[in-house]
Amino acid sequence: MSLLDVRNLRVRFGEATVVDDVSFSIAPGEKFALVGESGSGKTVTSLSLMRLNQDAAYEGSILFEGQDILRKSEQAMRAVRGNDIAMIFQEPMTALNPLFTIGNQIAEVLMLHEGINAREAAKRAVDLLDKTGIPEPARRALAYPHQLSGGQRQRAMIAMALACKPKLLIADEPTTALDVTIQVQILELLNQLQREENMAVLMITHDLNLVRHFADRVGVMESGRLIETASTAELFANPREPYTRKLLASHPQRMVAAVGDEVPPLLSAEKMRCTFMIKRGWFKQTPFVAVDNVDLRLRPHETLGIVGESGSGKSTLGMALLRLSSAQVEGSIRFRDHAISDMNSTALRPLRSRMQVVFQDPFASLSPRRTIEQIVGEGLALHQPQLGRVQLRDAVAQGLHEVGLAPEMMSRYPHEFSGGQRQRIAVARALVLKPELILLDEPTSSLDVSVQKQVLQLLAELQRKYGMAYLFISHDLAVIRAMAHRVMVMKDGKVVESGMTEDVLSNPTQPYTRRLLAASTYSTELAPAG
Numbered sequence: 001m002s003l004l005d006v007r008n009l010r011v012r013f014g015e016a017t018v019v020d021d022v023s024f025s026i027a028p029g030e031k032f033a034l035v036g037e038s039g040s041g042k043t044v045t046s047l048s049l050m051r052l053n054q055d056a057a058y059e060g061s062i063l064f065e066g067q068d069i070l071r072k073s074e075q076a077m078r079a080v081r082g083n084d085i086a087m088i089f090q091e092p093m094t095a096l097n098p099l100f101t102i103g104n105q106i107a108e109v110l111m112l113h114e115g116i117n118a119r120e121a122a123k124r125a126v127d128l129l130d131k132t133g134i135p136e137p138a139r140r141a142l143a144y145p146h147q148l149s150g151g152q153r154q155r156a157m158i159a160m161a162l163a164c165k166p167k168l169l170i171a172d173e174p175t176t177a178l179d180v181t182i183q184v185q186i187l188e189l190l191n192q193l194q195r196e197e198n199m200a201v202l203m204i205t206h207d208l209n210l211v212r213h214f215a216d217r218v219g220v221m222e223s224g225r226l227i228e229t230a231s232t233a234e235l236f237a238n239p240r241e242p243y244t245r246k247l248l249a250s251h252p253q254r255m256v257a258a259v260g261d262e263v264p265p266l267l268s269a270e271k272m273r274c275t276f277m278i279k280r281g282w283f284k285q286t287p288f289v290a291v292d293n294v295d296l297r298l299r300p301h302e303t304l305g306i307v308g309e310s311g312s313g314k315s316t317l318g319m320a321l322l323r324l325s326s327a328q329v330e331g332s333i334r335f336r337d338h339a340i341s342d343m344n345s346t347a348l349r350p351l352r353s354r355m356q357v358v359f360q361d362p363f364a365s366l367s368p369r370r371t372i373e374q375i376v377g378e379g380l381a382l383h384q385p386q387l388g389r390v391q392l393r394d395a396v397a398q399g400l401h402e403v404g405l406a407p408e409m410m411s412r413y414p415h416e417f418s419g420g421q422r423q424r425i426a427v428a429r430a431l432v433l434k435p436e437l438i439l440l441d442e443p444t445s446s447l448d449v450s451v452q453k454q455v456l457q458l459l460a461e462l463q464r465k466y467g468m469a470y471l472f473i474s475h476d477l478a479v480i481r482a483m484a485h486r487v488m489v490m491k492d493g494k495v496v497e498s499g500m501t502e503d504v505l506s507n508p509t510q511p512y513t514r515r516l517l518a519a520s521t522y523s524t525e526l527a528p529a530g
Helices: 042-048 074-080 102-114 118-131 150-162 180-197 208-214 232-237 242-249 314-321 345-354 372-383 389-402 407-411 419-431 449-466 477-483 501-506 511-519
Strands: 004-013 016-026 031-035 057-064 085-088 168-172 200-204 217-222 225-231 267-280 284-298 303-307 328-335 355-358 437-441 469-473 486-491 494-500
Touching (some): 031 208, 102 118, 102 150, 150 180, 217 232, 284 314, 303 314, 314 469, 449 469, 449 477, 486 501
Parallel strands (some): 355 437
16 A cells, blocks of 8 residues: 555646646655655655645645645644654755744753653753764754755755654755765765655655665656656666656766966965854853865856755855854855955945855745846846846846746846745856856755756856856865866865866875765665565
């Protein structure tokens, strides 16, 4: 008997049908993956299993242990959510409550569903954080979401979802924000828990390599329909549909143009050190050095890749270089002929249009109260006030077109887009000003493989066309190999290895770099599915 049996599911929002006649089943203890491009209906399908799609109209049936989820009352669904069916959401920053500590949020699930006291729940919360690989779990349990890195927030979400040992775990891009070594740890953890508890897992992902080594069966979605279902081995060996073959053929390819050695640097830094003050009790603070003694040079037309595990200081370094960090920053930072490390915010303002950022979490960085036209056009309106309304609208339309979105979408709001589409909007907002430097903080982490390839090609083409320099922060070594001229490897705030990308990734000299490369090859780290 199936644990979950979805029959002829149709999901509509108003007149728009976004999931159409989808049927599949998941057995107890089975690992089933749904794959497809952004907007294919994967996440809407998974949210339907817990009735979490707001203002959606459902048709068909969703049988969980023989009972139809679509016929249950809202009160009955509260007992199911988090207890029998749990979900790891794609964007942890928006799923976690910013007003409560991580430990309190995990403990709340345990107290609600298991009825244990606060002390026991707090202890269990620390144990769960420890299982997911978060360093210093007791300290991290006392932290708020904004005090953790993107990868640490994702691990906290996983700990929360696993708290009550659900029968079905829905994992919506569970490793999106994680570096390669933590990806392996999380997948091994999910495998271990699945075996121990006979827990079924529904994996929503664009990472086909992850699917190959994790799932027992795979379903492929296109435009709201489930077009192909097969065992993992069969699907990868003999894909039936042309769309499936296209997905399997999408992978990053090296696309960098040569940069002359004689070109003077666009951005340079010497002896950079970033320190945060960490609260210890009511009155005591302890300094935490997030970046320590870093030097770098970045030339026009060049891409510098920055890699390392979560918490290694990658994002802190990038934000500090653009003077966007709340940390105390020491050392020298120069942009062109400007010593920006010595400038105040007023003096920096004219340079902001020349230095743009694409943030890791697009949903958190896009205002939910503004339309896409307002979001993408905000920088233009601020830095190019001479543009008329028609010119501004045309520039926004062109920016959306360049990242593969229809200009007709500009009247919509961020919540109406998939995760991958929101990331493309974030890229368009940065590119529309044609800056000299863009900090790309995990810009393709939430994109499916085919759209990832399109965005990387777009970034490479724009770099060749406009001569922009990229600071490219990523945990995906395949992306760094495809995009970066040079690479820096960071660990615990220090640069442990740097050089030309091919030299570092083909012949690493440091054990840490070799460990990152080994972890990026799932076939050597994970047992095959089944």
